[in-house]
Amino acid sequence: MNQARDEYDVIVLGAGPIGENVADRTRAAGLSTAIVERELVGGECSYWACVPSKALLRPVLARAEARQVPGLRQAVGGALSAADVFAHRDKQVGDWKDDGALPWLESAGIDLVRGHGRLAGPQRVAVTSPDGSGDERILTARHAVAVCTGTRASLPHLPGIADVHPWTSREATSSSTVPERLIIVGGGVVACEMATAWNGLGSRVTMLVRGSGLLKRIEPFAGELVAETLREAGAEVRTGMSVKSLARPGGADGPVTVTLESGERLEADEVLFATGRTPHTDDLGLETVGLESGGWLTVDETCRVRDVPGGWLYGVGDVNHQALLTHQGKYQARIAGAAIGARARGVTRLDTDRWGEYAITADEAAVPQVVFTDPEVAAVGLTAEQAEAEGRSIRVVDVDMGQVEGAVLYADGYRGQARMVVDLDRGHPIGVTFVGPGVSELLHSATIAIAGEVPIGRLWHAVPSFPTISEVWLRLLEAYRG
Ligand SMILES: Cc1cc2nc3c(=O)[nH]c(=O)nc-3n(C[C@H](O)[C@H](O)[C@H](O)COP(=O)(O)OP(=O)(O)OC[C@H]3O[C@@H](n4cnc5c(N)ncnc54)[C@H](O)[C@@H]3O)c2cc1C
Numbered sequence: 440m441n442q443a444r445d446e447y448d449v450i451v452l453g454a455g456p457i458g459e460n461v462a463d464r465t466r467a468a469g470l471s472t473a474i475v476e477r478e479l480v481g482g483e484c485s486y487w488a489c490v491p492s493k494a495l496l497r498p499v500l501a502r503a504e505a506r507q508v509p510g511l512r513q514a515v516g517g518a519l520s521a522a523d524v525f526a527h528r529d530k531q532v533g534d535w536k537d538d539g540a541l542p543w544l545e546s547a548g549i550d551l552v553r554g555h556g557r558l559a560g561p562q563r564v565a566v567t568s569p570d571g572s573g574d575e576r577i578l579t580a581r582h583a584v585a586v587c588t589g590t591r592a593s594l595p596h597l598p599g600i601a602d603v604h605p606w607t608s609r610e611a612t613s614s615s616t617v618p619e620r621l622i623i624v625g626g627g628v629v630a631c632e633m634a635t636a637w638n639g640l641g642s643r644v645t646m647l648v649r650g651s652g653l654l655k656r657i658e659p660f661a662g663e664l665v666a667e668t669l670r671e672a673g674a675e676v677r678t679g680m681s682v683k684s685l686a687r688p689g690g691a692d693g694p695v696t697v698t699l700e701s702g703e704r705l706e707a708d709e710v711l712f713a714t715g716r717t718p719h720t721d722d723l724g725l726e727t728v729g730l731e732s733g734g735w736l737t738v739d740e741t742c743r744v745r746d747v748p749g750g751w752l753y754g755v756g757d758v759n760h761q762a763l764l765t766h767q768g769k770y771q772a773r774i775a776g777a778a779i780g781a782r783a784r785g786v787t788r789l790d791t792d793r794w795g796e797y798a799i800t801a802d803e804a805a806v807p808q809v810v811f812t813d814p815e816v817a818a819v820g821l822t823a824e825q826a827e828a829e830g831r832s833i834r835v836v837d838v839d840m841g842q843v844e845g846a847v848l849y850a851d852g853y854r855g856q857a858r859m860v861v862d863l864d865r866g867h868p869i870g871v872t873f874v875g876p877g878v879s880e881l882l883h884s885a886t887i888a889i890a891g892e893v894p895i896g897r898l899w900h901a902v903p904s905f906p907t908i909s910e911v912w913l914r915l916l917e918a919y920r921g
Pocket residue numbers: 452453454455456457458475476477478479480481482483484485487488489490492493554555556557587588589590608612629719722723755756757758762763764765766767768
């Protein structure tokens with residue numbers, strides 16, 4: 440086999456949104472950078488996750504909101520045009536081609552190397568074509584290798600699962616056929632969003648949730664309100680359900696049979712497993728640098744992988760399991776990229792203190808997340824349960840968002856709730872959750888309050904406009920002050 444050799448300052452493995460941002464920052468620091476991608480530049484987020492899922496959800500959520508506006512309700516009573524929704528989704532993902540992403544790489548001066556990358560000892564990466572054919576190319580990194588290889592859907596080991604060809608998040612975001620009946624296994628973010636999307640597009644959705652409710656990592660009222668609305672919209676949400684086995688007795692075109700632990704059998708046209716993620720670290724050559732294959736990468740404040748002599752290996756984005764979110768991974772990328780740049784310049788002491796320039800502090804203090812369900816769920820920081828588990832002294836205040844004038848004007852019969860968790864020793868909010876139509880754009884106000892550690896006394900001077908949904912802040916503060 441021929442081997443071409445190249446040397447760069449930095450090699451980035453994976454051109455998802457996080458890899459792209461690391462490369463952007465190392466280039467900005469004046470370092471020569473190559474990015475290795477085996478599939479599409481833009482990664483899972485652009486083609487099979489954030490972008491297509493939100494394109495499918497937008498019409499569903501816009502219609503749900505319009506149906507709560509008197510005078511408009513009658514105009515939006517009908518079914519969505521699935522063909523138009525899919526066409527819009529396809530456009531947003533560039534028809535699963537990455538030509539649109541390439542000019543940016545070029546303009547930033549980042550070299551794209553197509554193929555599967557594997558570590559081949561310290562500071563070396565071997566790149567082969569995804570199918571293993573062709574020449575191997577050896578890249579050497581003078582300063583750093585950043586692993587940004589993301590995740591794939593994780594499937595449980597169940598009898599028959601491979602034979603039924605279940606949907607994962609990839610099929611759920613890229614299908615252009617609306618299954619008449621869709622079973623969704625899982626109760627997390629992907630399950631809830633995809634239940635909302637496909638139910639809205641006309642599938643009869645049944646959710647099989649192992650635990651007692653939906654969205655268990657967020658305040659309990661979030662999952663309760665989402666389940667309530669899904670049920671009202673015609674979906675079945677069944678909790679405490681365990682799948683025992685699967686079969687497609689009639690072959691590829693026939694329905695799928697799902698057998699539960701109880702012995703009950705359910706039939707559907709497709710079954711989606713939304714049961715979490717597995718990191719792309721199992722075929723990455725990690726063993727060549729003394730690390731175990733297949734696990735999440737454990738990183739320090741600058742995203743440098745722990746326990747690697749020489750400190751040249753970084754793990755950024757989903758692969759480090761800090762927060763499986765595009766915006767949070769991009770935040771990590773900005774910090775890791777800057778740290779690589781500083782270390783390459785010979786800076787030995789970086790400010791990695793809490794909220795320091797080179798510390799991913801927000802990953803533990805202020806991770807915002809919007810779940811695009813009906814109603815929307817927007818949360819940042821700690822839930823009351825998480826704060827208590829950390830032993831913090833807290834006070835929790837709740838507000839019925841249906842009592843906020845701006846919300847009432849936004850949607851007739853507005854249903855929603857807000858919660859603020861205040862750390863009594865620190866005197867500022869450490870967790871805020873909003874659930875209700877149109878709350879997604881409200882979230883950044885809470886993120887600023889938490890990351891800025893804005894004291895309650897100062898928030899009192901931040902006056903929300905009347906009549907907006909933001910007045911929920913005033914109600915939360917009034918509830919806090921009594
Ligand atoms: C259905 C769904 C919806 C989501 N919606 C949202 C949302 O609305 N908002 C949000 O913030 N997050 C959302 N997420 C999460 C988001 O997709 C991830 O956090 C994000 O994609 C992580 O980016 P990444 O760059 O770390 O990994 P990825 O986007 O997975 O990119 C990794 C890249 O590395 C490449 N790669 C892997 N291994 C190799 C290798 N050995 N050699 C070369 N290339 C390799 C892959 O081909 C891929 O292109 C969603 C996830 C799912 C599943």
